Amino acid sequence: MVFGVIHLAVSLGLILAVDKFLKQAFVAAAIKFPSALFGMFCIFSVLxxxxxxxxxAATAFVSFFVPAFMFIQRWLPLFYVPSLVVLPLAVKDIPAASGAKIGLILVGGWLATFCVAxxxxxxxxxxxxxELVEAEPMGKPAPFSLKSLGTSARTCLPFLLAASVLGYMVGSGLPPNVKKVFHPIICCALSADLTAFAFGYFSRSGLEPVLGYYLTKASSNPxxxxxxxxxxxSVILSFSFSMFxxxxxxxxxAAEIFTSVIISTLFSLYSTAFVGRLVQLEPSLTVSILPRCITVALALSIVSLFDGANSSLTAAVVVLTGLVGANFVQATLDKLSFRxxxxxxxxxxxxAHRLGTAALSAKEPEALPFCAIAYALNAVRQSLLAIVG
Structure with missing residues (x-):
């Protein structure tokens, strides 16, 4: 037990340390290419x-990082939650008409990209x-078993962090039929928002300041x-192990995987831009929702390349796209006769990136390897397109 905890701490710590080192090095060198993506390529190449x-040595290398990989898999949906928690702040200045257009692009774009891929x-x-051959078995994490008030990020932090984690654990323990319409992430976000509301009410600071303390985007006062x-x-770095x-x-x-991923990536980016212009959505909002089909970390890296993009909206749209996919992916696959x-x-x-993947693989483990491969390659391809373009 003690050895297992130490093993997890060391392996996860190394991944986080590599991520931090690369991030600092890229900032110092004024390189705009996503540092985690570079790190993923390096780890994969080494393997x-x-x-x-x-x-x-390759087998030992992968085995050493298995605890960290399982930790990331288990808690991954929780890392998306902050984007939903602060959604009220992200959309407060967006006109209702523009919000409706974004919703249309989100749902319609998910279905269109789904069909194209x-x-x-x-x-x-x-x-x-x-001929289809057996995939390497993919490990799955075990399921969960179920001081004074102030107005600063430091005092808000323990309450809101605990509310987020406990909300996710409670949501993960809900019956499967409930989770079809009430994803653990929704439960988690509601838990954090209700806690923020209560904190703001009793401290008389209001909801918006507390949500601002929840996600400060300042490394000096997180x-x-x-x-x-x-x-x-660290999720992006872990892609290297899945791909290896x-x-x-x-x-x-390779033919099926790379061709369909390239086509779906091009379609997702350019159709979003085209429809955004067609419905006369503000250019800054269109840019913000371009990378709606990839993981949050890389989506944020992509929109950071564009002036005027709303990174909070980007993160929220990515998570909402994943939630749409998680709730409807299996029924849609069956309806379209994708066997x-x-x-x-x-x-x-x-x-629907990671959230859709998690929903499908829970019932269809045979599809998980292809989900993992497409998930990683789609993120890489969209990042490269945005950088080159």
């Missing part, structure tokens, strides 16, 4: 080199006619949300 020269995978699969989102880029573990699967089904696990996995991850 491939070790696997071709000293396979035992799925049908592209099916078309290429029929063309290349490769709030509860900043602590949770501090783990997001499924390297044989990627090689065998192939490759198509099901790629369509899900390309349109």
């Amino acid at each position: 491939i080199i070790l696997d071709s020269t000293v396979p035992a 799925g049908y592209a995978a099916i078309a290429v699969r029929k063309a290349v006619k490769t 709030g509860a949300g900043d602590i949770l989102m501090g783990f997001l880029e 573990k499924q390297r044989k699967l990627v090689k065998r089904h 192939d696990p490759i198509a099901r996995g790629i369509a899900t991850a390309s349109s």
Whole structure:
């Protein structure tokens, strides 16, 4: 037990340390390329080199970081929550008409990207006619078992952090039928918002200042949300282990995977921009929702390249897209008759990133490897397109 805790602390600590070092180095060198993405490529390259020269070393390397990988998998949805908690602040200055347009693009864009990715995978699969082989087993984390008031980030932090964590654990323990319409993230966000409301009421500071303390975006004075989102880029680094573990699967089904991911990525970015212009959505808001189909950390890195983008809106739209996918992905797959696990996995991850992936893989573990591969590749591809473009 003690050894396991130490192993987790060391492995997770190393990932976080690498993330922090790369982030500082990129800032010092004025490099705009996402540092975590560079780190992911480096780790993956090291693993491939070790696997071709000293396979035992590659296996040991991956095994050492398994506890950290399982920790990230278990708590990953929680790292998205701050974006929903501060949603009232993100949308307060957005006109209702613009909000309705964003909602239309979010839901319609999810379904369109979902269909494009799925049908592209099916078309290429029929063309290349490769036989589906068994994937490497993917580990899954075990399920959860169930002082004075002030007006500063320091005093708000323990209350709001505890409310977020407990809300997520309670939400994760709800019956499956309830979670279909009430995702653990929603429970978590409501728990944090209700706590912020109570804190603001009893301290007579109001809700908005407390939400501001929840996510300060200042490393010198972090709030509860900043602590949770501090783990997001470690998620990107962990992609390297998922991709390495499924390297044989990627090689065998490279045509289906890469073609459908490229097509869906291009479609997602350019269709969002086109529809935003078509419905006359403000350019700054259109830019803010461009990376709606990838993980929050990389979405924030992408919009940081554009002037005037609303990063809080970006994060919220990404999470809401994931929630739409998590709630409707399986029913939509069945309705469209996507039977192939490759198509099901790629369509899900390309349109609803990690949250959709978690919802599908909970019931269809055979689709998880393709979800993980598409999830990582889609994020990488969109980041490169935004940087080059």
